[in-house]
Amino acid sequence: MGALIDNYDLVLKGFGATLWVAVASGVLAFAWGLTLAAFRVSPVGPLRTFASGYVNVVRNTPLTLMFVFLVSAAPSLLGLTVPLGMPMAILALTLYTATFICEAIRSGINSVGVGQAEAARSVGLTFVQTLTQVVLPQAFRSVLPPMINVYIAHIKNTSVAAAFAVTDLVAVANRLSNGNPGDVVGIFAGIGLCYLVITVPLSVTAENLERRVAVAR
């Protein structure tokens, strides 16, 4: 632990980097995931096909592959050169996490009673109105616990960015343990603790919410 306290500024920087990547890509992933979910339930066939294709491919391949793709394939294949480091980490995590958010939202949409959407349609609301005014607000409560679990996984996934030139907590752990071979266990315990500070409150909240939602049903 001593090495962590001596290098607290480095740890703080790593913590900030992890948090920043997690929050920035988390917000973007929510927007993209919501769009994908809307595509997947929309009346327009090609959008459905596109969204389900994208979700199934990205969701079933590792995040590392997304990074490797952006580093080595995207520049020549798509003409898209993403600067290594933060921008790439945020883009990769956005593209990856959005698929899980899409699936969480979609299962929430399916959990809203059939009568709700029927009622909305019968008073003459359009598809977009039905979705945004009636179904999604009700889906939100049952989506929240799984969504929090998605975000917990997302926060831990930011660690992959350590291998792609982001100085996040894992990179800090690596660097410090190279410099202080005697204190490795303490360093890893401390860095692990940093993650737990973010994730445990979330997982406890998810568990409590799950209980509340279960009672409400």
Added chain:
Amino acid sequence: MSDKQQVLYDVPGPKAVRRDRLYNVIFTVAIIALVAWIVQAAWARGVLDDRWQVLFQGAKGFDGWDVWKRLLWDGLVMGTLKAVVIAVPIVAVLALVLTIARQAPMRIVRWTAYGFTHVFRGIPVLLLMYFGVIALDWALLPSVVFGLVVYNTAVVAEILRAGIAALPKGQKEAGLSIGLSPLATMLRIQLPQAIRIMLPALISQIVVLLKDTSLGFIIGYVEPVGGHQEPLQLLW
């Protein structure tokens, strides 16, 4: 599921059918145009010419056979699948132990198990793998398996606990009332049913485990994502 989503919009009338057909055409054309543009741009950048030859002829002293062998055999079979095949049985056993421990009559055992699940669900697998390599000074395969096992044990135990909680209370009571011990009730009545309910979640957790082996690439373990590196570097 599809008929449930159908509820979100009406069965289209003649006007809507015409409109939907228009949308279909527009979006199909847009998506095809996008793909065509990407392919065309990639063509212009020379992606489609001779660099794919590496998959058949090889380069830099490899022949095509070596490239495929490296990808499929060294990477997929001896890398990913080996790690998965070693990790999954260990996870299964440890998760069962952990699940039983979470229902144990002794408070210390219960709380230790509770702490274990919550702590190791919240730590990145990558950090655990690095811990194996750097702190425990292990070889790469044990480190990869270690990271996978610790994390997935916590998650699978959590899935099984949720499965047990979802069973009707009468199941446990019936087991106890015919004279089975609490452990036997757990093993012979509750767990078999819980595993059956939770099979979809358990299988998708195995998929997660399989995907997570790619983190091994970061610590230097050979599997397909990393195995691609050498041939791919010749490609791009």
